[in-house]
Amino acid sequence: MVCKNGDRVWVSLAIDAIKNKNDKIVEIRAMGIDISRRKTLEKQLFHAQKMEAIGTLARGIAHDFNNVLSPISGYAQMLLMDDIKKGAQKEQVSIILDCARHAKDLVNQILTFSRQKEHKRVLVKAENAVTEAMDLVTNFLPSSIKIQIGIDQHCGYIMADPIQINQVIMNLVTNACHAMEKDGGLLEVSLGRVKIALSTTGKEGIKPGEYVLLSVKDTGHGIEKEVITNIFEPYFSTKEEGKGSGIGLSVVHGIVETHGGYIQVESCKGNGAKFLIYFPVCRSPGEAWEETRPDLAVEFGTEQVLLVDDDKKVAIMHTHMLERLGYGVTCFTDSPTALAVYAENPKRFDVVITDLTMPDLSGFDLANKMVEMNPSLPIILCTGLGDSIERGRNDASVKGFLSKPVEIKALSFTLRRLLDKDSL
Numbered sequence: 001m002v003c004k005n006g007d008r009v010w011v012s013l014a015i016d017a018i019k020n021k022n023d024k025i026v027e028i029r030a031m032g033i034d035i036s037r038r039k040t041l042e043k044q045l046f047h048a049q050k051m052e053a054i055g056t057l058a059r060g061i062a063h064d065f066n067n068v069l070s071p072i073s074g075y076a077q078m079l080l081m082d083d084i085k086k087g088a089q090k091e092q093v094s095i096i097l098d099c100a101r102h103a104k105d106l107v108n109q110i111l112t113f114s115r116q117k118e119h120k121r122v123l124v125k126a127e128n129a130v131t132e133a134m135d136l137v138t139n140f141l142p143s144s145i146k147i148q149i150g151i152d153q154h155c156g157y158i159m160a161d162p163i164q165i166n167q168v169i170m171n172l173v174t175n176a177c178h179a180m181e182k183d184g185g186l187l188e189v190s191l192g193r194v195k196i197a198l199s200t201t202g203k204e205g206i207k208p209g210e211y212v213l214l215s216v217k218d219t220g221h222g223i224e225k226e227v228i229t230n231i232f233e234p235y236f237s238t239k240e241e242g243k244g245s246g247i248g249l250s251v252v253h254g255i256v257e258t259h260g261g262y263i264q265v266e267s268c269k270g271n272g273a274k275f276l277i278y279f280p281v282c283r284s285p286g287e288a289w290e291e292t293r294p295d296l297a298v299e300f301g302t303e304q305v306l307l308v309d310d311d312k313k314v315a316i317m318h319t320h321m322l323e324r325l326g327y328g329v330t331c332f333t334d335s336p337t338a339l340a341v342y343a344e345n346p347k348r349f350d351v352v353i354t355d356l357t358m359p360d361l362s363g364f365d366l367a368n369k370m371v372e373m374n375p376s377l378p379i380i381l382c383t384g385l386g387d388s389i390e391r392g393r394n395d396a397s398v399k400g401f402l403s404k405p406v407e408i409k410a411l412s413f414t415l416r417r418l419l420d421k422d423s424l
Contacts (some may be wrong), residue, residue: 007348066384066404073100073405179220244415303350356383367397
């Protein structure tokens, strides 16, 4: 129903016909109850169920998807280790590797969002995080939208979850693209360092201090003054059907707040929109975020490795990678056979590298049975599921972890860390 003020509300309407003693209808009684809140909760529940289903699906395909990426990433890394004489060939292989890494990041983002768990925060160099996100953004922006990027290279560090920061940027840029989809326009993304004081005009709600300021501005249709206060509400959307879930800005708002930051919006109908995100500068020491440290050198070895992975293509690629590093490799594609061979001579192998998700015996089960025979055996677990790594940190049988697709530097570093420590 439509109220006098124009608001639309859901109403549960109960109508009764009142009859006299001659069974003639003499009166109609109706009672309407506003059930808009119930309808909103139903919609939220439906969305939560949908996201849970997406999460289950994402987890189910993550292992197989990372197995598809593993040979692409692995062989690209090995090709780059070769002396490629032609510059064009090196550039082409580098692009293949970059695409595989981006695909891995996308899978991790889906898994992280679907788990809806507390994320680990580390020291993040703000300018690097924004640059990496914008490098990805430029791949899907239509040619009708021009990009202008201005990033101060001396913004400093923020204490944040890198994946969530990437999510903030992606959501804001996606919204800006939708606003300019019809006629095109200009997308301006800037990053700088600002100092907020008590007397700073227009920043009265922001705690005084130093902040990294992220600005995302578009020249789209803008936001009406009447609804600008509602845009961060879950499921509130001015987009047409199919152009968004209605939770993008609420997710951004939640991430910014949990990081101790602030968000402001400047917009009017027909003149575009500008989102200002303030993240407090972090001066305290902390763990820096480096998934694959660029300063790591590829280290070689001669030890014997027992490799177990039920995907044949991945097993072959990992065998080639280990042999390239100098190791002797015995490879199996089913865990029961690998366990039987290991049981014949537990001292034959110096280290075991096993996949997590396998039929018959999982990576954890295989590790536990092998450690029963040889408690000092170093075992490395390979997985594309991040929460399994967290579980494995409490499993005494697992000594190291590798995230699929495996980086050759991370593989060589992990092997030497375990084997050199074991030899002391």
